[in-house]
Amino acid sequence: VTDTDDDYRPGLEGVVTGETRLSRIDGEAGELVIAGFPVDELATRATFEETLFLLYEDRLPTPEERESLRADLAANRVLPEEALAAVRATAEAGGDAMDALRAAAGAAHIDHDDGDPEADAVRAVAVLPTAAAAYWRYHEGQDPIAPDPDLRHAADYLRMLTGEAPTERVVRGIETYLNAVVDHGFNASTFTARVIVSTESDVLSSVTGAIGALKGPLHGGAPGPVLDMLEAVHDSGDPEGWVRERLDAGERLMGFGHRVYRVRDPRAAVLSTAAEQFYKGDDSGFFDSATEFESVARDLLREHKPDHRLDTNVEFYTAVLHAGIGIPRALFTATFAVGRAGGWTAHALEQLENNRIVRPRARYIGCEDRRYAPDDER
């Protein structure tokens, strides 16, 4: 085996690099299965703790097991002072929320150092909502709010963010979101987590690296722009004219198209139902204009690119739901990380169960036979 072989796939596209029992994606059929459950079956019903237990143990918990994991997560949500200081410094220096999360995950071992991968996994998942909420409060010139050991993970995230105990309707909305995005095959951040732990590094390090991978706009960054777009369309009062103008100018519509899905992203269906339930009753104007826009945009995209199958992706209704729940735009990607941390840690544990260090090869395209030249000959 040399480093000049030709079986080269940029971005590892289509290459199967491991086995997993955690999630299965069928991009042609628009299916996502989480540990055996169709995503809509699980996401809209389970608590985040149940989903996490399912990923770790491959079955739903008993009520006692669910409570035990809830209490464990809650106890682990408390950040060490050093981590909180790093979050504060990031917010005050104008850094973004993902920098704050990465710093907090990087410092979470300080008062924890357990060495047990499963305890590290719970720790890594637990600290992220605390860091995201603290970042936002420092950003707004407020003091952070300490975790509440009696609350569920999702509810406590919102309480630490706003200072108020959220209603069950709001908690259901955010839990459906966290469950819907908890895992999605070998995406870039999950693969990063597996690569890191494959060196027998620790699970907290793998989550720290995964946060860095998710930070990039090609992976974690679209719901903010979707919301900008929806607000602009809402203000224009003419969705069709607005879309035609954008497409004629060669622009892309945010929240549509996906590398893997060739039909509507199944998570979009879950989140649109969650958003519909959330907005039902009081102010459904924004939700109604979003669904109207979706239908106009899908039709016009079909007309505009008949050879491509462009449909709604997860980011579209993420933006609608987050706007309703009151997640600040600056925390959209961080909130994605709060959910995806479940998948990252479950993948890290799965990798460790049957580990082989990840070590692909590169095709060398540089020079050969160079000679070291003295300064006066360069």
Ligand SMILES: CC(C)(COP(=O)(O)OP(=O)(O)OC[C@H]1O[C@@H](n2cnc3c(N)ncnc32)[C@H](O)[C@@H]1OP(=O)(O)O)[C@@H](O)C(=O)NCCC(=O)NCCS
């Ligand atoms: C997600 C995304 C990057 C996938 O890209 P991709 O798989 O590389 O898609 P392709 O580049 O093969 O697109 C095929 C064609 O459809 C067009 N297209 C893709 N997404 C489009 C969109 N959202 N709006 C308008 N046209 C789009 C492309 O311009 C391309 O046209 P061309 O062949 O004339 O150049 C892309 O669809 C996109 O940029 N979407 C908008 C941003 C977004 O919502 N991102 C969140 C993803 S979860």
